[in-house]
Amino acid sequence: MKYFLGLDCGGTFIKAILIDTEGKIVGIEKNNISTISNNAGYAERNMNEFWDACSNLIKNIINNFNIDTRLILGIGISAQGKGTYLLDKDFNPLGNAILSSDQRANNIVNKWKKKGLDKLVYPFTKQNIWSGHPVSILKWIKDNDRDRYDKIEYILMTHDYLRFCLTGSLFCEVTNISESNLYNINTNEYDKYLSELFDIPEIFSKLSPIIKSNEVSGYITEYASEKTGLAVGIPVIAGLFDIVSAAFCCHLENEKVLSGIxxxxxxxxxxxESIKHSNSGLSQGAYIENKVIIHDDSPTSMANLEWFRKMYGDIDYEEINKMIESLPICSSNIIFIPFLYGSNYKNNIQGGIYGIQFNHSKEHLFQAIYEGVFFSFKYHLERMKEIFKNVNTLRISGGVTYSKVGLKMLADITGMKIEVLNIDEIGCYGIAIFTMKSLGFDINNIIKNIENKKVTIHPNYNNNKIYKNKYKSYLRTLEQLSYI
Known part of the structure; x- marks a missing residue:
């Protein structure tokens, strides 16, 4: 039996998946990766510890599933976008990595927006400006830690750094770096003018060469072999931005289908097939085979529910679902704003619960939390419909797929057909089958198998009418809060 190894690096976990040449999952492992936050709004990662977590994860999956690593034909990595991993001239980590969830550069971003810089750069980059972008982080370092800034020799993103650790090769993978605000999506290359606009022209020469997602970036070195147990010489492809990996796995065959995570x-x-005009400032980056991925996102999803669940003493998800199922839809006027970790509305509104009364129970509260999360999702969907005017299907992945109640509510709120893919760790699986394809293997039967196993949920249009009214109340609440 031959294998492919996929690695997926998120904000909380790093995951590994082994599949065989037929796409069958042989094993899955994951390790927690800690986030350092020594100051309010900071989100950092010790780069050496991150590499150790990755190498130990690879060791675990090899040992736990008794894999002869000489039979691993290729490795691919998908990872969260934005953030910065910096190296000095000796290829050593230059302090901690600063993650995309870091907010220290908020004031810099606000100043840029007041000057209209966001509108000036969008035609070149098709990216909004926010604190987690490399340009914002690098500007903050320049203004606040000049000694560190002057020592920067190589600028990487998450999977670029791990590939470097595995292969010794320095590249920036195109689907990730195309969303950095340093990449001109019209010319498909770095743009020095952009670095000058952001007042960080010194870093332009520090950007590593751009590599296509399906290209081999290098091979497992003796050093990486000793750390991981992998055989020397296994090819490592450039990989994918995790959003792209999930979209690839969802097989978005036309503009009538969107991926929702x-x-x-x-x-x-x-x-x-091409870059689109967007009044909403939707993010657009490089995809596969010269296509463009267009997306809208915010940290306003199921992590909000997880926070409340722990506040109630780790109440079981099954119990939460039963509570919600026991109520009629929209059984209260409670509006939950799911902005505990960030906002997707103007003026960075904070999270909150509005309209709660003494007669409301925890059942009402948890129902409102689900509604708020899905209303936030619908807000993104309405923005995406500006471009994808004929969309009729959402292919859904993520934690919500474990909740039948949640999926039914999502279908009713969006008014769209929901397709649930029966895949564990979709980002990991996506990069594994993409690695197969990149190395010349036919994955058509695997894609067909994914399609055949999907579960379809249709909306109840009477419920949709009721949710539309509450969604209007949700939007009115956001609008009023934006003036506070």
């Missing part, structure tokens, strides 16, 4: 983030993605 509801985990820590609400993420909606679609694939287009």
């Amino acid at each position: 509801l985990g820590t983030w609400n993420i909606i993605s679609g694939v287009s």
Whole structure:
């Protein structure tokens, strides 16, 4: 039996999956990766510890499933976007990595927006400006830690750094770096003008060469072999931005189908043959085979429910679902704003619960939390419909797929057909089958098998009418809060 190894690096976990040449999952492992937050709004990662977590994860999956690593034909990595991993001239980590969830550069971003810089750069980058972008982080370092800034020799993102650790090769993978605000999506290359606009022209020469997602970036070195147990010489492909990996796995065959991920983030993605005009400032980046991925997202999803669940003493999800199922839809006027980890509305509104009364129970509260998360998802969906005007299907992945009650509510709120893919760790699985394809293997039967196993949920249009009224109340609440 031959294998492919996929690695997926998120904000909380790093995961590994082994599949065989028929796409069958042989094994899955995951390790927690800690986030360092020594100051309010900071989100950092010790780069050496991150590499150790990755190498130990690979060791675990090899040992736990008794794999002869000489039979692993290829390795691919998908990872969260944005953030920065910096190296000095000796290829050593230059302090901690700063993650995409870091907010220290908020003031810089606000100043840029007041000057209209966001509108100036969008035609070149098709990216909004926010604190987790490399440009924002690098500007903050320049202004606040000049000694560190002057020592920067190589600028990488998450999977670029792990590939470097595995292969010794320095590249920036295109689907990730295309969303950095340093990449001109019209010319498909770095743009020095952008670095000058963001007042960080010094870093332009520090950007590593761009590599296509399906290209081999290098091979497992002796050093990486000793750390991981992998055989020397296994090819490592460039990999994918995790949103792209999930979209690839969802097989978005046309513009009538969108991918929706509801985990820590609400993420909606679609694939287009070309760059689109967007009044909403939707993010557009490189996809596969010269296509464009278009997406809208925010950290306003199921992590909000997880926070409340723990506040109630780790109440069981099954019990939460039963509570919600026991109530009629929209049984209260409670409006939950799911912005505990960030906002998707103007002026960075904070999270909150509005309209709660003494007669409300925890059942009403949890129902409102589900509604708020899905209303936030619907807000992104309405923005995406600006471009994907004929969309009629959502292919859903993430934590919500374990809740039949949640999926039914999502279908009713969006008014769209929901397709649930029966895949564990979709980002991991997506990069594994993409690695197969990149190395010349036919994956058509695997894609067909995924399609055949999907579960379809249709909306109840009477319920949809009721949810539309509450969604209007949700939007009115956001609008009023934006003035506070």
